[in-house]
Every structure is written in structure tokens, then in C-alpha cells.
Amino acid sequence: MTDPFPNNAPICLAVLGAGSVGTHIAALGVGHGMTVVVVAEPAAQESTAVRVWQRLGQLRSRGTVPAGEGASGALLVRSGLSAFPVDAVFEAVSERAVLKAKALTEVVRDLEPGTPLISCSSGIPVDELADWAGRPQDVVGVLLGDADLPSAPIEVARGRHTADETFTRARAVLTALGFEPVDVLDGPGRVAARVLYPMLNAAARLAGENAASVGDIDRLLSWCFGPLSGPLRCVDRIGIDTLVEALEQIHARTGDPSCLPCDTLQQKLAAGELGVKSGRGFYEYED
Incomplete structure (x- = not known):
């Protein structure tokens, strides 16, 4: 070649x-x-x-x-x-x-x-x-x-x-x-987003329902995301606006209900709390 x-x-x-x-x-x-x-x-x-x-x-x-x-x-x-x-x-x-x-x-x-x-x-x-x-x-x-x-x-x-x-x-x-x-094979969300993004959506939904504190949700999932991270810190790094838009694109093409952005994500998006990029998401960040 x-x-x-x-x-x-x-x-x-x-x-x-x-x-x-x-x-x-x-x-x-x-x-x-x-x-x-x-x-x-x-x-x-x-x-x-x-x-x-x-x-x-x-x-x-x-x-x-x-x-x-x-x-x-x-x-x-x-x-x-x-x-x-x-x-x-x-x-x-x-x-x-x-x-x-x-x-x-x-x-x-x-x-x-x-x-x-x-x-x-x-x-x-x-x-x-x-x-x-x-x-x-x-x-x-x-x-x-x-x-x-x-x-x-x-x-x-x-x-x-x-x-x-x-x-x-x-x-x-x-x-x-x-x-x-x-x-990977082409398709809506392909592999990583189809697996990861519904999980992040579920974590955000549970945080909104006060199932556990934001920090505790991340601690409980640290075996999957790493000891210094967790699903909600991951959301903040990706950007809540980016995650919501991606979930909407996947949901529109697949109908997968797990990809319908939860109310908690929508509320943070409306409030401008986008994660690391805006200084506040599920956590607060210094410049």
C-alpha cells in the first residue's frame, strides 16, 4: 500500500x-x-x-x-x-x-x-x-x-x-x-456513544432524583470510570450541551428511550451550566 x-x-x-x-x-x-x-x-x-x-x-x-x-x-x-x-x-x-x-x-x-x-x-x-x-x-x-x-x-x-x-x-x-x-461499523452513535451516553444520561437522571449525592454517584461508579472520575464528572468534561445534542441525534435515529435526554440535563442546559467549559455543571470549576 x-x-x-x-x-x-x-x-x-x-x-x-x-x-x-x-x-x-x-x-x-x-x-x-x-x-x-x-x-x-x-x-x-x-x-x-x-x-x-x-x-x-x-x-x-x-x-x-x-x-x-x-x-x-x-x-x-x-x-x-x-x-x-x-x-x-x-x-x-x-x-x-x-x-x-x-x-x-x-x-x-x-x-x-x-x-x-x-x-x-x-x-x-x-x-x-x-x-x-x-x-x-x-x-x-x-x-x-x-x-x-x-x-x-x-x-x-x-x-x-x-x-x-x-x-x-x-x-x-x-x-x-x-x-x-x-x-467500527457506521451508525447513529456507533459504539462508544451508544454504550456510554445512555449511562451518563441515567446517572444524571438519578442525581436529579436525589438517589444519591453527585459525589457518591461518581464514587459508586469509580470502578468503571476511574478513581478520580465518575459518570457525572465525565458529563462535565464532555459538556452538557454536547451530550444533550448527541443524545437527541441518536434518539431521533434509533428511537432508543435511554437516549432521550433527562430533565436534569435539560435543566442544566437551560441554566447555562455546561460543565468544565462554563465553570459549573454537576461540579464547580475554577478558571
Whole structure:
């Protein structure tokens, strides 16, 4: 099989979306010596750059990327991609279908055919994403696992029309970012979200019913989530808005009642208590 990046050619990535997932991917790319172009609105470009560099500092301190300024690639924050030939694009905008459709429809105008479009959707199947992009052969779906592991597993799915070469290039990019690609079958939520998100929804529902305190629910499930975590801390890390939107997407496509967001999640969403990103969710967080 042909090497997708011969002679150790430097990789240039684009990232659509500057939330927690987009910021994390951008920081990983820069930390692994890549050139990364983050697409953001002009008013948000300065703060986006600051958050990427902050995230890179966190990843270095945890050993997720090589330490030292010499290991850094380049970060560019721009309004579009028309002047930047890139090797792959990560779509990491909100899980709302209308926003993903807009992002994918617009970005293909500036891309060479064959450029992998890697969507970080946790609820929407690859085939739907591919229809919006208009290039079904170029779209691949992923869902990040634990973002702080030095070599984190990441599920990767192809649609019915994803080209073999595109899939190979996408997996190579993920490996270069330090992930361990795990091939899964396409579908709403695919594997990780279909298992994990209903569990998180159930934990939030029990917290709302005062079945146990937030801390005790997390302690009781620490055997599954780790001694320093738990399902409700996991919800806060994912982001309550992100979780609700993903659950809604899965529920709409499967009818699975366990994926109907519970009242507790909806109430926190309405109150702006989104988790780590807003400073308050099931727990409070300092800046």
C-alpha cells in the first residue's frame, strides 16, 4: 500500500470549530509538529489561539505530546481555507445537524477532491454527513476517547462510499496525532456513544432524583470510570450541551428511550451550566 505521507512530509491540518474538541485536536497537531489552521470567526480568533496554546501546555505537562518549544508546529487561526492546501480537515462544530451541514457544505469549496473530511460527530452517521458534504468518498467519522492519554483509542468509521485511499489517509493522520484508530461499523452513535451516553444520561437522571449525592454517584461508579472520575464528572468534561445534542441525534435515529435526554440535563442546559467549559455543571470549576 502506498505511504499516504511519503518521506515524512509535514502534515497540514484544518480544524473547523474551536470548542473543546477542536481546541484539543489543534493542540495535538501543533504539539506533534504539524501546521494547523483553525477556522474561527474574526471576533473569536485571538481567544481561540490562546486556548489552543493553553491546551498544548496541558498536554505537554501530561506527556501527551513531546515537551519543549522546538517540538511545536505552527498555528494559524483564520476565517477560511481558501489560501491553505491541507492534508485533512477535522469537523468539530456543534453536534446540531444544521451547523454540521453548513460547515461541511462550505468547506468542500476550498478543498481538493480526495482530502479526508474527518467528522467528530458522536451521534450522526457518516452517510448523513457525507450527503451534506456532497463528497461521500471523502468523509470519515471519529469519536475521541480519553483526550489526555498519551496514546488514546479513537473509533473511526467509514460510510458506504468512503474511498479506501481516503480511509487510509485519515487513519494515518490519526496515528500521527498519537491516537490508536479502532475501526467500527457506521451508525447513529456507533459504539462508544451508544454504550456510554445512555449511562451518563441515567446517572444524571438519578442525581436529579436525589438517589444519591453527585459525589457518591461518581464514587459508586469509580470502578468503571476511574478513581478520580465518575459518570457525572465525565458529563462535565464532555459538556452538557454536547451530550444533550448527541443524545437527541441518536434518539431521533434509533428511537432508543435511554437516549432521550433527562430533565436534569435539560435543566442544566437551560441554566447555562455546561460543565468544565462554563465553570459549573454537576461540579464547580475554577478558571
